[in-house]
Amino acid sequence: MVTHRRLFLFCVMVITLTATQSFMQVLAANGLSPLHVALIVVFVPLAAWLAQSFCTLTAGALLLASRRVRAGWSSSLDPTDRAAGLDPALARVALVMPVYNEDTARVFAGVAAMRDDLARLGVASRFDVFVISDTTDPDIWLAESEAWRIERERAGDLPAIYYRRRLDNARRKTGNIEDFVERWGGAYGAMVTLDADSILDARTIWHLTRRLDARPRTALIQAAPKLVRGETLFSRLLQFAGDVYGPLSAAGIAFWAGGEGNYWGHNAIIRLSAFARCCGLPKLPGREPLGGEILSHDFVEAALLRRFGWRVEIAWDLTGSYEEAPPTLSDFMVRDRRWCQGNLQHGRILIARRLHWVSRAHLLTGIMSYLTSPLWLLFLVLAGLQAWTLSVAEPVYFQDGTPWPTWPVSREDEAAVLVISMMGLLFLPKLWGLLLALADGRTRRARGGGVRLVAGVLVETVLSALVAPVMMIRHTRFVIAILTGSGVGWAPQRRKAEHLTLGEAIGANLDVLAIGLSATVAVLMYAPSLGWWLVPVLAGLVGAPLLSLLLDTGGSDTPLARWGLLTIPEDREPPAVLRAVDRHEARFVEALATTAEDRLATVLLDPEINARHCAVVSEIGGTSRLPTETVRRAEVTAIHLGPAFLTRDERRALLESPDSLRRAHDALWADRAEMGVDHAPGGMGPDELRPAAPAAE
Structure with missing residues (x-):
C-alpha cells in the first residue's frame, strides 16, 4: 500500500509540475506581469486537481483490468460461507x-x-x-x-x-x-x-x-x-x-x-x-x-x-x-448546496490533531470539489483579461538604452499543446471506462451493444460539457454565500420530477443566462481570439434554460430512449431486488391510497391502532417541541369538530401527545355511546368524524 501511495503521489506531482512549468513558459515568453502571476497562482491548484483525478481514475482502470484478467467478474457465494455466517456466536x-x-x-x-x-x-x-x-x-x-x-x-x-x-x-x-x-x-x-x-x-x-x-x-x-x-x-x-x-x-x-x-x-x-x-x-x-x-x-x-x-x-x-x-438539475443543485456547506466545514477539521494524513487528503478532496468552481471561473476571467490586454497593447520593439529591436515571441504552439494535454487529463479517463465496458461482452450487450455504448459516451460527454459551466456558476454562488454567512435549511430531497415550463426554466436560470450573455458580448468585443476556446462554456451558460428543459424530460417516448442510448445493464436486465422494488412500490401505493384525514380519524377511533400509536410514542420518550397550547387546542378541536379542522401543527401536536390522543379517543367513544353507536370492532369509521352536512331549510 505504501508503494501504491508513493506511485500515486509521484504521478500527481510530475503531472502538476510539468503542466505548471509549461504554463509559465507560455506566459513568460515576453516577460511576466502581475496578471501572469495571478494566472499561475490560480492554475497550480487546478492542475493538481486534474492530475489527482486523472491518476485516480487511471489507477482504477488498471486495477479493474488486472482483476478481470486474473479472475473475471463473477464472485460466487457458496453454501458453506452462508452457513458459517449463521453461527449463533x-x-x-x-x-x-x-x-x-x-x-x-x-x-x-x-x-x-x-x-x-x-x-x-x-x-x-x-x-x-x-x-x-x-x-x-x-x-x-x-x-x-x-x-x-x-x-x-x-x-x-x-x-x-x-x-x-x-x-x-x-x-x-x-x-x-x-x-x-x-x-x-x-x-x-x-x-x-x-x-x-x-x-x-x-x-x-x-x-x-x-x-x-x-x-x-x-x-x-x-x-x-x-x-x-x-x-x-x-x-x-x-x-x-x-x-x-x-x-x-x-x-x-x-x-x-x-x-x-x-x-x-x-x-x-x-x-x-x-x-x-x-x-x-x-x-x-x-x-x-x-x-x-x-x-x-x-x-x-x-x-x-x-x-x-x-x-x-x-x-x-x-x-x-x-x-x-x-431527477432534475435543480434537485441536484439543492442537494449540492447542502453538501457544499458540509464540505467547506471540513476546513475547520483539517487541522484537528492525530488525523491520518490520508484522512486529511479525503477531507481536502471534498473541499476542493467545490472550491475548484470559483477557481475555474476566476481563471477564465483572468484569461479573458489577458487576451484583452494583448489585443489592445501596442508592441514595443525598442527598450530604453537598447539599440536593437526586441521581437515579440509567440508561444501559440506550446499553448495549444498545453490545452490539449489538460483536456487529455479530463477526457482520457472516459476512454478508459469506455474500453473496459466494450471489453466486457455480457455488460456490453446489456447496454445495447458496442455502437450504442460508444454513442452514449459521446452524448454524455457533450451534455456533461454543457452542464459543467452551469454547475461552475452555481457552486461559485454556493461558496460565496457560505463564506459570507448564509446557511442552509433542512429540506427533504425530491425524488420525482415535476413538469417544467420554459418560463420556470428561464426564471430558475436567470442569473446563469445573464452571466452567459454578458460573457459572450465581452468575448466577442474585447477578446475574440478566445471565442472558439470558450464555445462550450458560453453555450452552456446561454443555453441553460433550454438545457434544463431538455434534461427534465423523461419517459420511453424520448429520442434517446427510443434509440436505446444512455442505457445501463440494470435497465435491460434488472436484478431481482430492483424488480421487487417496483412490485412492492405498487403494492404500497395502493395500500396507502386513503387520505391523511382518514388515517388520523382511524387513529382517533380504532382502539387497537390508537393504543399502538400511543405505545410507540410513549416507548420512544421525549417531549414534543410544539407549544402546550397547540396540544390542548388540537385535542378540543378533534373532539368537537373532527380532524378536518386541525391544522398541520395541530395534527402533529395531537399525534405527539399520547395522553391527549387517548383522551380524544375516549371522549369520541363516550359521545358515540350516548348516541347509541355500535362499539364493536369495525362499528365506527373515519366518516363518523367528518362534520355533518347542514340540514336543509
Whole structure:
C-alpha cells in the first residue's frame, strides 16, 4: 500500500509540475506581469486537481483490468460461507434507514425488497431492519406507521422490521443515527447504513457482513453505490456516467487509500462498538454556516475511526449496491448546496490533531470539489483579461538604452499543446471506462451493444460539457454565500420530477443566462481570439434554460430512449431486488391510497391502532417541541369538530401527545355511546368524524 501511495503521489506531482512549468513558459515568453502571476497562482491548484483525478481514475482502470484478467467478474457465494455466517456466536446486524419526510411507498418498497432478498438467500435470521424516522409532516408520519404495520404483518421467513419516530429532530441525520446507536446499538455487532433511496441486494449485504466478520481491525467497509431507476434525461445521464466511469473512481480511491478509505454516508457496514466509541461529533465553534452542526458527517466519521486505529475500506469489487439520482438539475443543485456547506466545514477539521494524513487528503478532496468552481471561473476571467490586454497593447520593439529591436515571441504552439494535454487529463479517463465496458461482452450487450455504448459516451460527454459551466456558476454562488454567512435549511430531497415550463426554466436560470450573455458580448468585443476556446462554456451558460428543459424530460417516448442510448445493464436486465422494488412500490401505493384525514380519524377511533400509536410514542420518550397550547387546542378541536379542522401543527401536536390522543379517543367513544353507536370492532369509521352536512331549510 505504501508503494501504491508513493506511485500515486509521484504521478500527481510530475503531472502538476510539468503542466505548471509549461504554463509559465507560455506566459513568460515576453516577460511576466502581475496578471501572469495571478494566472499561475490560480492554475497550480487546478492542475493538481486534474492530475489527482486523472491518476485516480487511471489507477482504477488498471486495477479493474488486472482483476478481470486474473479472475473475471463473477464472485460466487457458496453454501458453506452462508452457513458459517449463521453461527449463533456471531453478532447480529441491523439495516438502518433514516428517513425525513420521504415518499413512504418508495421507502418501504426498498425495505420490503431487501427483506425478500435476504430471505431468498437464506440469511434473514442474522438481520433486523430499522426505519428510524425524523419526519415532521404528521400525514407522512401516519403513512409510515401504516406502511410499517403492513410490512410487519407480511408472512415469511423475513428479517424483523422495527420503526420509530423521534419527537425531537435534534442534529438532523447525525442525531437520528446517534439515537439508534444509543438505544439499540448494544444489541448488534454492526449496522448497514442506508439512505431512503438505498437498495442493497442480499449478496452484497452478505459479503460486507462476512468481510467485517473476518477482519477484526476493520470498522467500516463502504460499498460503492450505483445509480439506477432514473426516469428523466438528467438522472439517466448521471447513472450512465456512474455505470461507465464510476467503478474507476471507486477502484482508484481504494488503490491509494487502502485501509484509510472513506465513508459516503450510506451503503456501508459499520462495526457498532467502534462507531459508538469513536464517532461522537461535537458542534464546531462559531456560528453557522461554517460553525455549528457538521452537515457532511460521513467523511469526518471515517477520519475519526482511522484516528483511533480502525481500518476503513472501500469494497470496490462488489456490485449490487444501488441508490437513485436526483431527477432534475435543480434537485441536484439543492442537494449540492447542502453538501457544499458540509464540505467547506471540513476546513475547520483539517487541522484537528492525530488525523491520518490520508484522512486529511479525503477531507481536502471534498473541499476542493467545490472550491475548484470559483477557481475555474476566476481563471477564465483572468484569461479573458489577458487576451484583452494583448489585443489592445501596442508592441514595443525598442527598450530604453537598447539599440536593437526586441521581437515579440509567440508561444501559440506550446499553448495549444498545453490545452490539449489538460483536456487529455479530463477526457482520457472516459476512454478508459469506455474500453473496459466494450471489453466486457455480457455488460456490453446489456447496454445495447458496442455502437450504442460508444454513442452514449459521446452524448454524455457533450451534455456533461454543457452542464459543467452551469454547475461552475452555481457552486461559485454556493461558496460565496457560505463564506459570507448564509446557511442552509433542512429540506427533504425530491425524488420525482415535476413538469417544467420554459418560463420556470428561464426564471430558475436567470442569473446563469445573464452571466452567459454578458460573457459572450465581452468575448466577442474585447477578446475574440478566445471565442472558439470558450464555445462550450458560453453555450452552456446561454443555453441553460433550454438545457434544463431538455434534461427534465423523461419517459420511453424520448429520442434517446427510443434509440436505446444512455442505457445501463440494470435497465435491460434488472436484478431481482430492483424488480421487487417496483412490485412492492405498487403494492404500497395502493395500500396507502386513503387520505391523511382518514388515517388520523382511524387513529382517533380504532382502539387497537390508537393504543399502538400511543405505545410507540410513549416507548420512544421525549417531549414534543410544539407549544402546550397547540396540544390542548388540537385535542378540543378533534373532539368537537373532527380532524378536518386541525391544522398541520395541530395534527402533529395531537399525534405527539399520547395522553391527549387517548383522551380524544375516549371522549369520541363516550359521545358515540350516548348516541347509541355500535362499539364493536369495525362499528365506527373515519366518516363518523367528518362534520355533518347542514340540514336543509
